[in-house]
Amino acid sequence: MKRAKEYLESLYEKYLLRQCRHVPKHIAIIQDGNRRFARESGIEVALGHRLGAEKTETVMDWAHDIGVTHMTLYCFSTENFRRTKDELGELFTLFTEKAIGIVSDERVHKNKIKFQMVGDRNLLPKDFLEKIERVERITKDYDHFTINLAIAYGGRNEIVLAAKSILQETRKGTISPEEIDIQTIEAHLYREQNIPPVDLIIRTGNDKRTSNFLPWLANGNESAVYFCAPYWPMFRKIDLLRGIRMYDQRIKNDPSYFP
Template structure:
């Protein structure tokens, strides 16, 4: 009886959170932490925890589809993970290999147009895993509806270092002029595949750190971050919706600040030259949310009316 009541409360809370969520983020990145601790708490071995976590991953794909999220990046295996004992690594490589083949052949992946890609220092992985990566990317690479990035042998600092070395080599060889080195040139050399800026990072397992994850596309975009206590196999839809709500709260605050600055700038310029204020306001309006653009338009109309009087 108590279990049914608890389940009813959870469903009601999930419906409440769903009503509170609006457009949501475009790109969510998740640090799937706690698989081993989940297994240890149950007296199981680490591979059991990873297998349980893989089931959660499939559920998250359903939630992303439901919420209209266009890109998901999963931190599946870091460069630091190579330091784990051999008896943990081999089953983990088995699981990654099997899941890549499974995703590549799954009807739901093809029905929903999911493009499966790997990012990271893939060449460090066993050949059987890189073969699975190649298979998944070849089978799904033409899809554009949803992108699933699997971060394997991944480390953010390592990616930045590799990109920097590539830029230096290109400059030294004469293939790239020093004056042409910009954000786009660095970004082009990051990862194996292009990645959108990250809107939201979620980390499970209780630790409050982003662990060198996607520094260029997350930190550079000032992504919202949601830390939660459940281990990855226990991560629920309610937890996911809470993360989305954290993003929307941060986005609303950011948009409010941006709108206030835009209005203040228009007022300051209008005090000197109305025509210039109108030009500035028009440019800024295109960078704001719908509500922010409406507020700025109202301010421009007010300034114009005052000038006419």
């Protein structure tokens, strides 16, 4: 029965791939449902997060193979700091372990995968920040596939930080108020990170909201949004391809699109 199911899913994956002529350049994913998956499965929440982290690595492989060039993963929001001390400790232990593992992962170096963090670094534990910044230094020149890790991230907080940075420069006289435009704001949102607009947002866990995620790059770009039911640890390649198919259909229906 299991083999039959896997065979049918493989056929369906191929069918979905044939339908997707246009692959989004930048996919952003809200990885929701680790805790609910753990509770409903009767396992510890910490194990739910670890299974979610394993799924993240698998999904990165799928996206790379399909031809996606940028992926932003909503790993931890500024609101998540409200969780219990024990859960926060488990999460940042997991994040630190994964950051250490990236450095020695052969796939990262073979496929030239660049990792960079977006979020408020002032809120992060020192040990984890040191590890993730080492990952950024080691992979900074890779250019085949870019993974943006949204950690201690909040969309409104991101815009506030950019506004403060611009205000400091106006006080110094390096920018005049008349010079402030869209490009100025983008430059202060993503200094040196060169993150393109989001084409597709995917949210798992059957929660139909975008949760303050990338408001400038996603909402400003009117990105496609795909909500799906599976909790993040149960996310399948079929779910990813369905999201890409929806993006493809939107492109085809866009009056500005010319085949």
